[in-house]
Amino acid sequence: MNRVIPLQPTSDGCDSADRAILxxxxxxxxxxxxxxxxxxxxxxxxxxxxxxxxxxxxxLVQSAAGVMIFAEPRFATAIIDDHDLAGLADAxxxxxxxxxxxxxxxxxxxxLFLVGSCPSEVxxxxxxxxxxxxSKTYTPRVRILNYSGSGIETTxxxxxxxxxxxxxxxxxxxxxxxxxxxxxxxxxVGCLADIVEDQFSRIFNELxxxxxxxxxxxxxxxxxxxxxxxxxxxVQPFLTDTARxxxxxxxxxxxxxxxxGVEGTEAWFAAAAKVFGIDPNRVETxxxxxxxxxxxxxxxxxxxxxxxxxxFFPDSQLxxxxxxxxxxxxxxxxxxxxxPYIHRQHLAEELALxxxxxxxxxxxDVEKQLDRxxxxxxxxxxxxxxxANPLEAEGMTTKWSIELVFTPIQGxxxxxxxxxxxxxxxxxxxxxxx
Amino acid sequence: xxxxxxxxxxxxxxxxxxxxxxxEGVHYVLHAPQGDTYADLLFTMIERMNKRPPVTYTxxxxxxxxxxxxxxxxxxxxxAYARFKPDLLMVGASCTAELIQDDPGGLAAALQLSVPxxxxxxxxxxxxxxxxxAETFYQMVRLLGKDYVLPPGEIRKPRPAGLxxxxxxxxxxxxxxxxxxxxxxxxKLLRQIGVRVNVxxxxxxxxxxISRLHEADFNVVLYPEVANSAAQWLSKNFGQPSTKTIPIxxxxxxxxxxxxxxxxxxxxxxxxxxxxxxxxxxxxxVDSTYLTNKRVFIFGDATHxxxxxxxxxxxxxxxxxxxxxxxxxxAREVREAATQYGVEALITDDYLEVxxxxxxxxxELILGSQMERHIAKRLKIPCAxxxxxxxxxxxxxxxxxxxGFEGANVLFDTWVHPLMMGLEExxxxxxxxxxxxxxxAVPSHLGHGHQRTSANEASVAAEPTPIAEIAVANGAPVTExxxxxxxxxxxxxxxxxxxxxxxxxxxxxxxxxxxxxISLETLYDAKAHFGR
Numbered sequence: 016m017n018r019v020i021p022l023q024p025t026s027d028g029c030d031s032a033d034r035a036i037l038x039x040x041x042x043x044x045x046x047x048x049x050x051x052x053x054x055x056x057x058x059x060x061x062x063x064x065x066x067x068x069x070x071x072x073x074x075l076v077q078s079a080a081g082v083m084i085f086a087e088p089r090f091a092t093a094i095i096d097d098h099d100l101a102g103l104a105d106a107x108x109x110x111x112x113x114x115x116x117x118x119x120x121x122x123x124x125x126x127l128f129l130v131g132s133c134p135s136e137v138x139x140x141x142x143x144x145x146x147x148x149x150s151k152t153y154t155p156r157v158r159i160l161n162y163s164g165s166g167i168e169t170t171x172x173x174x175x176x177x178x179x180x181x182x183x184x185x186x187x188x189x190x191x192x193x194x195x196x197x198x199x200x201x202x203x204v205g206c207l208a209d210i211v212e213d214q215f216s217r218i219f220n221e222l223x224x225x226x227x228x229x230x231x232x233x234x235x236x237x238x239x240x241x242x243x244x245x246x247x248x249x250v251q252p253f254l255t256d257t258a259r260x261x262x263x264x265x266x267x268x269x270x271x272x273x274x275x276g277v278e279g280t281e282a283w284f285a286a287a288a289k290v291f292g293i294d295p296n297r298v299e300t301x302x303x304x305x306x307x308x309x310x311x312x313x314x315x316x317x318x319x320x321x322x323x324x325x326x327f328f329p330d331s332q333l334x335x336x337x338x339x340x341x342x343x344x345x346x347x348x349x350x351x352x353x354x355p356y357i358h359r360q361h362l363a364e365e366l367a368l369x370x371x372x373x374x375x376x377x378x379x380d381v382e383k384q385l386d387r388x389x390x391x392x393x394x395x396x397x398x399x400x401x402x403a404n405p406l407e408a409e410g411m412t413t414k415w416s417i418e419l420v421f422t423p424i425q426g427x428x429x430x431x432x433x434x435x436x437x438x439x440x441x442x443x444x445x446x447x448x449x
Numbered sequence: 450x451x452x453x454x455x456x457x458x459x460x461x462x463x464x465x466x467x468x469x470x471x472x473e474g475v476h477y478v479l480h481a482p483q484g485d486t487y488a489d490l491l492f493t494m495i496e497r498m499n500k501r502p503p504v505t506y507t508x509x510x511x512x513x514x515x516x517x518x519x520x521x522x523x524x525x526x527x528x529a530y531a532r533f534k535p536d537l538l539m540v541g542a543s544c545t546a547e548l549i550q551d552d553p554g555g556l557a558a559a560l561q562l563s564v565p566x567x568x569x570x571x572x573x574x575x576x577x578x579x580x581x582x583a584e585t586f587y588q589m590v591r592l593l594g595k596d597y598v599l600p601p602g603e604i605r606k607p608r609p610a611g612l613x614x615x616x617x618x619x620x621x622x623x624x625x626x627x628x629x630x631x632x633x634x635x636x637k638l639l640r641q642i643g644v645r646v647n648v649x650x651x652x653x654x655x656x657x658x659i660s661r662l663h664e665a666d667f668n669v670v671l672y673p674e675v676a677n678s679a680a681q682w683l684s685k686n687f688g689q690p691s692t693k694t695i696p697i698x699x700x701x702x703x704x705x706x707x708x709x710x711x712x713x714x715x716x717x718x719x720x721x722x723x724x725x726x727x728x729x730x731x732x733x734x735v736d737s738t739y740l741t742n743k744r745v746f747i748f749g750d751a752t753h754x755x756x757x758x759x760x761x762x763x764x765x766x767x768x769x770x771x772x773x774x775x776x777x778x779x780a781r782e783v784r785e786a787a788t789q790y791g792v793e794a795l796i797t798d799d800y801l802e803v804x805x806x807x808x809x810x811x812x813e814l815i816l817g818s819q820m821e822r823h824i825a826k827r828l829k830i831p832c833a834x835x836x837x838x839x840x841x842x843x844x845x846x847x848x849x850x851x852x853g854f855e856g857a858n859v860l861f862d863t864w865v866h867p868l869m870m871g872l873e874e875x876x877x878x879x880x881x882x883x884x885x886x887x888x889x890a891v892p893s894h895l896g897h898g899h900q901r902t903s904a905n906e907a908s909v910a911a912e913p914t915p916i917a918e919i920a921v922a923n924g925a926p927v928t929e930x931x932x933x934x935x936x937x938x939x940x941x942x943x944x945x946x947x948x949x950x951x952x953x954x955x956x957x958x959x960x961x962x963x964x965x966x967i968s969l970e971t972l973y974d975a976k977a978h979f980g981r
Binding site: 041042043044045046047048049050067069070071072073074075077078079088091092093094095096097099100106109110112113116117133134136137138165166167168170382399400401402403404405407408 | 574
């Protein structure tokens with residue numbers, strides 16, 4: 016326990032490319048990318064998200080937001096009506112009017128995202144042109160960007176990816192750099208809770224990596240700058256498009272498992288440290304006490320979770336890193352891990368850590384998957400909100416996955432919290448049975 | 450295009466889902482992209498149902514759009530039929546599928562399934578949830594009842610002597626505001642009156658029950674938003690009359706009993722039936738004196754809003770200062786009701802307009818939906834929920850109807866509890882100078898260690914003062930009145946829960962009279978002017 020040992024695949028591990036993955040097409044029981052707005056607007060504190068969509072979109076975002084938890088939310092819907100469907104020119108004028116109305120009402124907004132939806136995609140309302148057009152009017156007061164969170168193109172957390180990809184295109188590059196501005200060496204990409212950001216900052220500082228920035232920034236004006244040698248680390252496994260934009264800008268991804276659990280977090284920091292040539296001894300000095308504390312905290316949850324079986328329905332795209340954590344650090348048995356889609360490259364380090372006997376499935380036919388879940392009869396099922404109560408009614412114990420997106424779960428000090436999210440339903444069931 | 454922060458109603462296919470989910474033996478195949486499956490959680494999380502709604506979504510994606518989405522629909526319908534074996538298959542499109550024009554009805558017909566198929570055309574860009582529910586229910590009643598329609602010229606046969614009168618109960622759905630509990634209460638009432646219930650629909654009904662609707666003597670319409678169009682069709686084709694009174698509140702329940710007795714052609718002892726009602730006596734009791742003329746603002750679906758206004762005004766002794774609805778289909782009825790209270794009805798589905806009106810009126814109680822609860826929280830006004838849209842907490846585990854005599858009891862409790870309790874309000878007035886009753890004192894149950902937070906104080910001090918707005922609203926010249934220190938000091942002696950109103954009233958009084966400063970005298974002049 017005193018050296019950073021590079022992670023080895025499990026003894027029976029094999030290259031992820033060899034893995035058989037069950038690919039399914041059918042009914043998906045997953046949120047669409049619009050729902051990403053719910054946490055994105057908390058993260059980027061002066062941004063507003065305007066869905067250009069139907070009444071269904073408005074209803075969805077509202078229902079997903081727990082029906083009005085915010086006094087005046089920083090998201091809204093421009094509801095398309097039959098009048099707009101009559102002619103596209105009208106729809107553009109209408110959109111301009113709605114944006115004007117919105118920005119008049121909310122002068123505090125510095126960045127506006129026009130968010131595409133299924134209907135706006137189908138009628139081919141060009142929001143990127145609308146964003147350009149509106150930018151001419153509102154720059155520099157408000158920056159106007161666009162992305163699609165539509166259910167025909169994105170699933171749940173992919174909305175964050177689409178948003179961050181749009182925002183990444185705004186990152187100033189070294190060519191345009193002000194001579195006094197400093198480029199960052201390391202960009203940490205993906206939404207993290209502020210508390211986790213702060214913890215990670217301290218660790219990076221202790222490691223001696225001082226030129227870093229988090230993306231997205233808390234304020235839209237604080238977009239970091241990229242240099243010719245900037246590296247980036249993903250904190251989420253669903254940032255495919257964002258990574259592509261950064262790659263195109265010349266930034267290089269640091270391959271690493273995701274910072275979930277003690278092992279994942281350690282490997283994630285170690286990967287960055289290695290790239291920046293930090294002395295392994297220093298890494299060990301910094302990490303060891305954190306690792307020790309986190310493992311201590313995990314012990315109690317391990318007693319609850321060890322040996323229990325778990326089944327994942329596809330939902331947040333965090334399924335593989337979570338399964339890896341629950342299996343390797345808490346002794347859970349994996350049955351099936353469903354993912355909305357599998358990005359083999361970004362997940363390569365994660366897949367290498369999974370046992371080969373676990374079934375992986377990509378996409379979803381919810382009825383067939385429910386049949387498989389029932390036949391496994393796992394001790395715990397991880398699923399979205401639509402399935403949780405019906406499965407509980409069938410006598411299964413569920414962890415509804417929404418908390419995994421909204422709760423700080425990354426990093427050493429959150430490892431036990433993350434484990435507790437899984438232990439709690441089991442503990443509760445025992446208490447209620449007693 | 451319309452800017453919407455929050456919306457009162459979902460799209461029309463949600464209304465169709467509420468019908469399908471309420472029933473048994475029905476399955477709904479919905480042509481829709483993946484995001485639309487969110488609707489399941491309305492039922493499984495908000496209503497806390499223990500099964501998934503009987504809906505199969507086709508979940509088409511962008512890459513399918515160039516290909517054959519129609520085939521995708523047929524596959525989904527075929528496999529849903531094979532798996533769920535429903536007695537009736539509903540088919541339709543959500544907003545996005547409507548744009549790609551695949552015609553689910555025609556496609557399903559081509560499958561030649563051996564069950565009735567109900568094709569739904571619910572224009573998502575024009576209509577909303579309640580309309581969708583009403584249209585779905587109406588189309589289903591028509592589809593399953595058409596074989597029993599009386600031939601032209603034939604009138605309904607009178608009920609054979611000796612047979613008890615019977616009725617259908619129409620309107621309760623899944624995700625309805627207290628529909629489940631109202632139904633229990635109304636069934637009990639009908640049993641006491643001596644009227645048999647033939648069919649309850651859609652809640653709990655099977656398709657075969659829908660085809661038996663014609664057997665009843667009349668219909669009890671509990672939720673007109675959902676059941677009106679079906680009831681009209683039943684009346685036209687089977688000669689079944691239906692009830693018009695919504696049995697919400699003590700008086701309305703009595704009127705409802707009378708109406709039912711007339712339609713059933715029987716007599717019953719209303720006095721005997723009303724004996725167990727507590728709401729009326731509670732309202733008459735001395736402790737309720739403080740409720741007199743409390744200014745109440747009401748907004749919700751038309752049925753609940755109209756009923757609430759009547760109860761508030763006649764049974765609670767409140768003053769209705771605002772009444773409105775988001776149900777445009779029933780706007781006329783709400784306008785008519787509003788004239789009885791001398792107010793102009795607010796007909797809108799814009800949450801911001803409702804907020805604006807409430808801010809102007811500064812009522813003492815808001816009766817509304819989840820939206821108004823939210824507005825009330827912001828404006829620090831007591832509030833009770835009387836209508837959808839609702840939250841998980843509006844599906845309580847306990848029995849909590851809105852209709853019938855027990856419903857009236859529930860209304861009394863839920864509307865009065867958010868207000869300061871009568872005795873408490875009197876005592877605070879009487880012991881205003883007492884150390885335990887000063888503004889900063891916290892409720893005794895919070896203990897001595899608990900300090901009133903400075904944030905609270907700040908929020909009391911920073912009450913919004915829309916002087917200019919008031920002046921504009923009254924057409925008076927825009928001026929500003931400044932509080933003299935002595936008057937300000939006196940103002941601070943007024944208990945905090947009425948201070949905001951006193952401040953606003955005084956400022957309005959001063960502006961209307963063009964007074965540049967507010968003195969102690971102005972404060973008391975205003976008090977005399979507005980006092981009641």
